[in-house]
Amino acid sequence: MSVTPPPAPAAPDAAQLDAAQPADQGVTAPAGFEAAGVAVGLKSTGKPDVAVVVNRGPLKVAAAVFTSNRAKANPILWSQQVIADGVAEAIVLNSGGANCFTGSFGFQTTHQTAERAAELLGVGPGDILVCSTGLIGSGDETFRAKVLDGTAQAIAALSPDSGPDAAHAIMTTDTVAKTVTIHGDGWTIGAMAKGAGMLAPGLATMLVVITTDAVLTAAQADAHLRAATRVSFDRLDSDGCMSTNDQVTLLVSGASGVTPDAAAFGAALTEVCTALAVKLQGDAEGASHDITIEVVNAASEDDAVEVGRSVARNNLFKAAIFGNDPNWGRVLAAIGTTHAAFDPYEVDVTFNGVRLCSAGAPDRPREEVDLTPRATSVVIDLKAGDAAATIFTNDLTHDYVHENSAYSS
Structure with missing residues (x-):
């Protein structure tokens, strides 16, 4: 094929x-x-x-x-x-x-x-x-x-x-x-x-x-x-x-x-x-980063989707990515609002191949992550099962706000 x-x-x-x-x-x-x-x-x-x-x-x-x-x-x-x-x-x-x-x-x-x-x-x-x-x-x-x-x-x-x-x-x-x-x-x-x-x-x-x-x-x-x-x-x-x-x-x-x-x-x-x-x-309006959020080892696929979507819709996280800031704390704060089955203090978070958070605590220095490329990967390991899901999103930029404020003018 x-x-x-x-x-x-x-x-x-x-x-x-x-x-x-x-x-x-x-x-x-x-x-x-x-x-x-x-x-x-x-x-x-x-x-x-x-x-x-x-x-x-x-x-x-x-x-x-x-x-x-x-x-x-x-x-x-x-x-x-x-x-x-x-x-x-x-x-x-x-x-x-x-x-x-x-x-x-x-x-x-x-x-x-x-x-x-x-x-x-x-x-x-x-x-x-x-x-x-x-x-x-x-x-x-x-x-x-x-x-x-x-x-x-x-x-x-x-x-x-x-x-x-x-x-x-x-x-x-x-x-x-x-x-x-x-x-x-x-x-x-x-x-x-x-x-x-x-x-x-x-x-x-x-x-x-x-x-x-x-x-x-x-x-x-x-x-x-x-x-x-x-x-x-x-x-x-x-x-x-x-x-x-x-x-x-x-x-x-x-x-x-x-x-x-x-x-x-x-x-x-x-x-x-x-x-x-x-x-x-x-091609999302005004975006400067294409963010792929992969949630792994979830208790169910529904949990993985809910967790991934909670991050994708978090404006603080999206603004941080626009600023090239791999702020993993905002990831944990976002997923903590869900009903998914996991222990927040066991979660790992990886940005562009660098694990910044291990078991809910700091791991590698943030400076090791390069967020200047448009393609951005975030992997969230819930350590709660064997299900997974991927959510696609973008960052929140000045251009997005401008384009949508002027859309009907």
């Missing part, structure tokens, strides 16, 4: 790096899919802002997972109904407006988007998924007209080579398009994602479309997707803020004619989701 994701950006000039890389086809890498991305003025930058991905079959199987936020955007409410029968013909996505808390007008806009796509594709609107991303509370007649026009333009531009265009069209504050392709034994998985802020469990603030030409039933697709997101997107906790528009969709064309080994396909899908989660982490 070979992996062909584009190189992940490592620094602030990621936009230039992204432009210099050969395009990964992403969602159009598997057979049976076409896509497009067009610009209709939803973004003030004039960049692409409406994308369509169409499954040409022969299978039209689909599965999706959605934000667990009770406050759900209109496209989420629509797509939850569409996906109920495990069938979808296409997905329409727009950036530049979340279409959330826009009243009945907003839901009608989503419905009309599905109807416009269905009419042009010759299918039923109940088989069209819809996604939106952007500023909450924005949406008017101009927004609706642009989305509907963009849907028509994108469908007219559909191509099996336009996966990269679709990936660029769903970007908001992202600095790079995020795509991944994995080739299995006679089948392929392709994917695209957007997300750079409000990254928290319940998926993270992101739109993800995954495609495969493997042969799967709706039940198999749903089970594989939930298993993969559980250990990837649901472990991404950049800023502790949960979005209203999160959706991860898996579309299955079956065009390869190959029924994959279940374990092999599940592992590949998890690899795709994890790779995208890491790309989302690496």
